[in-house]
Amino acid sequence: MDARLKQAVAVGRFGSFSKAADAVGVTQSAVTKSVADLERRLGYPIFHRTSRGVVPTDEGRVFLERALRLLTDAADLLGQSRLADPHAGILRVGVFPGTIEWLLAVPLEELLKRHPSVRLDITTGTKEQGLRMLEHGDVDVAIGMETTFAEKPQFRCERFATIQPYSFVRYGHPALTMQVHAPADLAVFPIILPSEVWEISTLRWFSEVYGVDGTDWYHKIESFTLTCKVVESTDAIGVVDAAFADSAYFRKRFVELESFRLPPRPVCCATREQWTPKPAAAALIALLGQIHGRDGPRGDLANRVAAHEL
Structure with missing residues (x-):
């Protein structure tokens, strides 16, 4: 080197x-x-x-x-021959966008139980950063929306979950008593979105509801805690994943807006096609499929709620 x-x-x-x-x-x-x-x-x-x-x-x-x-990679590679555990060393994982990093909580817990010599390097960013980092080899595994990495020959993309987003409002919101014949009827209420929650198909869907020329139909808020504060104090509509929406904590504060259904979003783990994933990366990919692929995405609800209540 x-x-x-x-x-x-x-x-x-x-x-x-x-x-x-x-x-x-x-x-x-x-x-x-x-x-x-x-x-x-x-x-x-x-x-x-x-x-x-x-x-x-x-x-x-x-x-x-x-x-x-x-x-770091060079030191890791040169030291592997002295290690009995082939999973030992640094595992670099990118989550793009960072709003879906909760998908890693349970798989990483299990990975570290099985292979305690793994050392994690977790990065988050935009989907553009994810493409660049995976292309350059700056991450071993990229987690992101399937449309970000699919149909690109340099990447191997494996779907492991589908996130079902729900729209939600405060109790007493006027939309709960409206006669809604189409999602566009709700366009009078602004929606709250993190900047990287959608892929192109979802953005087109929102444009059909709110109009392609509108610039004042949404709030852009990365923090879900702040999103909840705005939803509680205004007529804005929030977006939450089904796993968190099913918690007693969430149902106590908010109500799902059933008349405003959002399209599901497939999520994949991507690696470089020309490289064989290192053992720790392969183990994480397998755990992602095992944990999220059976009954839908699983998150550590206790910790998610605890972090949200701080």
Whole structure:
């Protein structure tokens, strides 16, 4: 592995060329030359130099994150021959979008029970970030909406669950007593959506209900806790997955809006087609199918409710 990567990562960690040199056991001039060589080859600066030290540039931060992952993978790979457990090491999992990370709770708990030497590196982001990270090998497994990764020959996509979203409102909401003949009748009420909850087909469905030219028909709120606060205090419509909607906690506060049915969303785990998944990744994929594939998606409701009540 290129020693320049190790030295650049050390500079990013310590914010200082001299401290990085001490950490990796070379001279400061050697570290300075290594970083300069990398910047010349990359065509952009990795660090901003200041009177107080150095900080990564935006491009540099991305570079250093990838460099750290490469160094970690190399150390993991070289150490595997000494380990009795082939599942040992770092398992990098991406969840795109992060609003569905609850799907990992039960499978990860079981994975760590069976293979305690696994070390997790969990990343969340947008579907565009998910495609890029999986393409570059920055995650071993990507969890996301099936339409994000399906029909792309470079990926192997395996469906393991289908999320059924429900719309919900506060008790006493005027929509509960309306004569609703079509979902468009409810377009007078704004809906609350996280920015990455939909795929293209779902976005088209919302456009048919609210109109393609409307810009004021939704609130964009990532936090489900804040979504519930807005639903409780206004006539806005919220969206929740069926697993959480079935909890006693949720039913006590809200009511499902049965006249506003939302389309289901298949979820898959994706890996790179040309790479064989490492044992820990294969074990997680199998657990996702076993846990969510029998009776629909399962979440750790106790912890989800506890986190929501904080």
